[in-house]
Amino acid sequence: xxxLDIAVVHIEGLHHAYGGLVVLDGLDLDVAPAEHVxxxxxxxxxxxxxxxxxxxxxxxxxxxxxxxxxxxxxLSGRGLADHRRATVGFVFQHxxxxxxxxxxxxxxxxxxxxxxxxxxxxxxxxxLLDAVGxxxxxxxxxxxxxxxxxxxxxxxxxxxxxxxxxxxxxxTGNLDGESARRVVDLLAALPAQQGCTVIVVTHDPxxxxxxxxxxxxxxxxxxxxxxxxxx
Amino acid sequence: MTWLDAFSLAAKSLGRRAGRxxxxxxxxxxGATLLVALLTIAGTARTRVLSxxxxxxxxxxxxxxxxxxxxxxIDEDNAKPGAPKDLDERALDQIRxxxxxGSVVPVVTARIVVVPTSLPPTxxxxxxxxxxxFAETVVGANLGRISALPISILAGRLPTAGASTxxxxxxxxxxxxxxxxxxxxSVVGQTMVLAAPRGRGxxxxxxxxxxxxxxxxxxxxxxxxxxxxxxxxxxxxxxSQAGGPVGRFSQPxxxxxxxxxxxxxLDQVTQVRQEITQVGYSTQAPENLIASVQRYLRVVxxxxxxxxxxxxxxxxxxxxxxxxxxxxxxxxxxxxLKAIGASDGDVLRLFLVEAAVLGLVGGALGTLxxxxxxxxxGSVVxTYLTDQGLAGVRLSLxxxxxxxxVLGSMVLALxxxxxxxxxxxxxxxxxxxxAA
Numbered sequence: 001x002x003x004l005d006i007a008v009v010h011i012e013g014l015h016h017a018y019g020g021l022v023v024l025d026g027l028d029l030d031v032a033p034a035e036h037v038x039x040x041x042x043x044x045x046x047x048x049x050x051x052x053x054x055x056x057x058x059x060x061x062x063x064x065x066x067x068x069x070x071x072x073x074x075l076s077g078r079g080l081a082d083h084r085r086a087t088v089g090f091v092f093q094h095x096x097x098x099x100x101x102x103x104x105x106x107x108x109x110x111x112x113x114x115x116x117x118x119x120x121x122x123x124x125x126x127x128l129l130d131a132v133g134x135x136x137x138x139x140x141x142x143x144x145x146x147x148x149x150x151x152x153x154x155x156x157x158x159x160x161x162x163x164x165x166x167x168x169x170x171x172t173g174n175l176d177g178e179s180a181r182r183v184v185d186l187l188a189a190l191p192a193q194q195g196c197t198v199i200v201v202t203h204d205p206x207x208x209x210x211x212x213x214x215x216x217x218x219x220x221x222x223x224x225x226x227x228x229x230x231x
Numbered sequence: 232m233t234w235l236d237a238f239s240l241a242a243k244s245l246g247r248r249a250g251r252x253x254x255x256x257x258x259x260x261x262g263a264t265l266l267v268a269l270l271t272i273a274g275t276a277r278t279r280v281l282s283x284x285x286x287x288x289x290x291x292x293x294x295x296x297x298x299x300x301x302x303x304x305i306d307e308d309n310a311k312p313g314a315p316k317d318l319d320e321r322a323l324d325q326i327r328x329x330x331x332x333g334s335v336v337p338v339v340t341a342r343i344v345v346v347p348t349s350l351p352p353t354x355x356x357x358x359x360x361x362x363x364x365f366a367e368t369v370v371g372a373n374l375g376r377i378s379a380l381p382i383s384i385l386a387g388r389l390p391t392a393g394a395s396t397x398x399x400x401x402x403x404x405x406x407x408x409x410x411x412x413x414x415x416x417s418v419v420g421q422t423m424v425l426a427a428p429r430g431r432g433x434x435x436x437x438x439x440x441x442x443x444x445x446x447x448x449x450x451x452x453x454x455x456x457x458x459x460x461x462x463x464x465x466x467x468x469x470x471s472q473a474g475g476p477v478g479r480f481s482q483p484x485x486x487x488x489x490x491x492x493x494x495x496x497l498d499q500v501t502q503v504r505q506e507i508t509q510v511g512y513s514t515q516a517p518e519n520l521i522a523s524v525q526r527y528l529r530v531v532x533x534x535x536x537x538x539x540x541x542x543x544x545x546x547x548x549x550x551x552x553x554x555x556x557x558x559x560x561x562x563x564x565x566x567x568l569k570a571i572g573a574s575d576g577d578v579l580r581l582f583l584v585e586a587a588v589l590g591l592v593g594g595a596l597g598t599l600x601x602x603x604x605x606x607x608x609g610s611v612v613x614t615y616l617t618d619q620g621l622a623g624v625r626l627s628l629x630x631x632x633x634x635x636x637v638l639g640s641m642v643l644a645l646x647x648x649x650x651x652x653x654x655x656x657x658x659x660x661x662x663x664x665x666a667a
Contacts, residue, residue: 052661055570056660057569057570057659057660057661058659058660058661077574077575078574078575080660081569081572081573081574081575082572084569084570084571084572084660085571085572085573086572089571090567090570090571092567092570094563096563096566096567096570097567098564098567099247100240100243100244100246100247101240101243105243109568109571110571110572112232112236113232113568113571113572113573113577114572115232157571158571161572
């Protein structure tokens with residue numbers, strides 16, 4: 001059971017709708033530090049919306065959503081930007097790398113936005129690219145990298161500011177089997193190696209089984225989520 | 232994100248979309264080229280026309296004749312002088328002390344004998360015509376103050392200030408030699424012998440000086456066809472007056488043949504002319520003509536500036552269009568930037584810097600090209616004017632035009648880029664990521 005005082009993510013009665021379409025309807029969830037959670041569910045069940053709300057991509061409409069002890073409901077655009085910069089690292093299905101920058105520059109970009117100096121961010125980028133096995137590809141641009149390599153660069157970028165929470169939205173959706181395995185290995189190792197909490201949205205059971213906990217989201221509610229945790 | 236970081240990202244982004252960036256820069260450059268070329272040409276034409284009107288002298292110049300003012304001519308630019316009246320030191324001091332007067336350059340004249348062949352230093356002349364020689368009037372002024380005089384050069388140069396062996400000639404002199412203005416350069420370097428005549432007994436004595444023609448002035452001097460430094464003319468005149476009567480070589484009674492007065496400001500010319508009239512002398516100044524021409528030139532400049540500005544505005548619309556397209560294409564990129572922590576301000580800054588870079592590069596390129604085109608036009612015009620025996624034009628790129636071309640383009644680009652940048656900044660992070 002995860003106590004409220006130690007949960008990295010604490011959600012109560014979260015409600016979200018697009019126009020009249022209710023996507024999340026009174027959702028409750030706690031995620032512990034260094035926990036690896038997989039969110040599963042059919043398309044349109046609200047997985048990506050939940051991930052976006054936790055990551056501060058959208059403002060919270062109803063309910064309570066606390067990340068690292070900070071209430072996201074009511075935060076301004078600037079407050080959400082601060083949250084995204086300091087607390088969250090995103091990994092997208094489509095990698096989300098800037099083609100105009102090299103692999104190292106893409107990793108550095110997170111540090112740049114966090115206001116780090118040039119030499120510090122260069123060191124950090126080199127260190128992370130080395131950690132994901134791409135030290136020799138640091139000067140290559142995304143179009144010169146394979147899908148798996150791009151996703152590993154994206155993962156390095158997500159870790160650049162040492163966020164306590166990594167959010168991955170279908171991280172293997174565009175990857176072949178071997179590349180997907182390497183990315184999942186890296187994600188799965190993060191809680192132990194970096195102390196990060198990882199929440200992965202996936203359709204892939206192979207990815208889901210690597211998580212500590214699997215949660216199914218159906219019609220905007222978690223099936224057995226909070227109840228299971230408390231039990 | 233610092234401005235430097237934003238600049239670095241913007242430069243890379245523009246480099247990635249080089250084709251579109253180049254086309255946008257060219258559009259801005261074209262506008263700036265047109266603006267700079269038109270304004271430079273218009274400015275040079277204005278200077279040339281006004282210089283022609285003021286005969287190369289200051290626009291606020293007023294000619295004062297050694298004559299009384301004709302009351303019926305006072306308001307005329309080319310007022311005909313009244314009865315002769317000596318212009319002496321006292322009158323000079325009075326005019327110099329007038330409130331609107333900036334500077335006064337006296338003009339002196341002397342009657343001399345000119346002989347195109349060399350003669351011994353001292354020869355006693357009979358009272359009849361000198362063989363091969365003729366009487367001429369030499370005009371002298373302080374040539375050290377050329378900028379305050381209505382003189383411009385057709386060929387060669389003016390005599391050096393203080394030189395007594397250098398002389399410039401007028402187009403009238405060329406005409407006497409059967410030469411046109413185009414052939415002005417051919418007389419430069421020729422020598423002549425000048426004699427200040429002095430009465431000696433029943434004859435004349437000449438004080439001979441061998442002088443070299445160093446240049447041809449573009450203007451006709453009022454009373455003579457030779458121009459020398461004031462000192463040489465004053466000396467010749469004094470030497471001549473120290474002797475006996477010299478008949479038809481008699482020197483004019485007025486110590487000064489005229490004055491060239493420069494008013495402190497162009498709008499003070501009328502006042503200065505009135506004041507000089509009250510002192511008792513006739514004046515001439517192209518003030519009405521200059522004012523009238525300036526009005527027309529101003530209209531031309533406004534029209535040309537308008538044409539250039541319209542071109543720049545069209546170019547800035549091109550920037551707005553290109554940037555709006557970029558925002559549409561880069562929704563995912565903007566979303567990713569926001570997802571990894573970029574604030575609305577960071578995104579706004581990034582797009583504004585891109586617009587500013589496009590404007591700055593386009594403006595700089597356009598200013599250089601505009602200057603090059605204006606120089607080309609100036610060169611063609613110079614060739615034509617020189618062929619016609621006229622003084623050429625000196626093309627100059629005013630600092631405000633150069634600065635306006637570069638900074639104006641950048642400001643317009645920033646204005647044009649503001650709406651797309653705001654749109655990019657306001658793009659919701661979720662919607663942008665969702666657009667992927």
